[in-house]
Amino acid sequence: MGSNKVRYLIFFQYFGTKYSGVVRAPETQAAVGVGNYLEMAAQKLRPVGKVTFSISSRTDAGVHAICNSAHVDIERPPDKPSFSEAILVRALNFHLQPEPISIVKAIRVSDDFHARFKALSRTYFYRVVTGCNHTDLPVFERNLCWVASESHLDIPRVQEAAQYFIGTHDFSGFRSTHKGTPFQSPVRTLQQVSVTPSSSLLPNHNSDLQFWDFTFKSKSFVYNQVRRMTSALVAVGLGQLTPQHIKLHLEKRSTPVFPKNIVAPPSGLFLKEVEYDEEDFKCYKMEPRGRSPGHT
Known part of the structure; x- marks a missing residue:
């Protein structure tokens, strides 16, 4: 049996005052990035291998986000089903506590989808x-x-x-x-x-x-x-x-x-917002959902 590797587009928000920015920073720094906490939360889901979030929009130290985005590949062992979008959101938010970071939505996307380059x-x-x-x-x-x-x-x-x-x-x-x-x-x-x-x-x-x-x-x-x-x-x-x-x-x-x-x-x-073409999501629907946070 093959492994269950899925790419997700993640929409998330954060109160940025305490962070060095959104991008992952060296652990030796006094203040690290939002990305550090996203990846630590994802590792607690016991994936196969290391999980890396590819951020769509960089923000500096002290800058906030109502809605930023990133894509991430999460691979599970062959005997474990891939996460549904709703379960992934709940699980990541559980492990992000008590940080002022919250996952808003997860959408399954194709393996070649790129959160930065696909943004409109x-x-x-x-x-x-x-x-x-x-x-x-x-x-x-x-x-x-x-x-x-x-x-x-x-x-x-x-x-x-x-x-x-x-x-x-x-x-x-x-x-x-x-x-x-x-x-x-x-x-x-x-x-x-x-x-x-x-x-x-x-x-x-x-x-x-x-x-x-x-x-x-x-x-x-x-x-x-x-x-x-x-x-x-x-x-x-x-x-x-x-x-x-x-x-x-x-x-x-x-x-x-x-x-x-x-x-x-x-x-x-x-x-405030990162906008995408919803046509990129239609073929990978896993469960009913509304419009992505990237659209008004």
């Missing part, structure tokens, strides 16, 4: 709050947003500037570089950029606080692109840049310069 798009949003300083921020909001300013943003100007990012551009001026990224193409196509009102996690929060979601959708992003675009848009909202400056820096491929020019911190960034 990725959507991130960045939570910005104005009208207070960090010490005045409600404790339940800390590590979940960026306190950008005690003064409020000129939102119509921010929304005007945001439209310049839509389309295909060279984002050399809106990326950070680290080992391995200099050879990455800076050209990306943004399908959506929007700035919309958001709200506090608390029902009766300080009325002086204003929360905003800066949302960005693309097939892929360069390193720190979302955080740099967010900080530039905030600078527009504070009058430190004009909307035309965004257009100019895209054309010149240069980094915007403004007072306290910083990359928006990781704490306000969320990976």
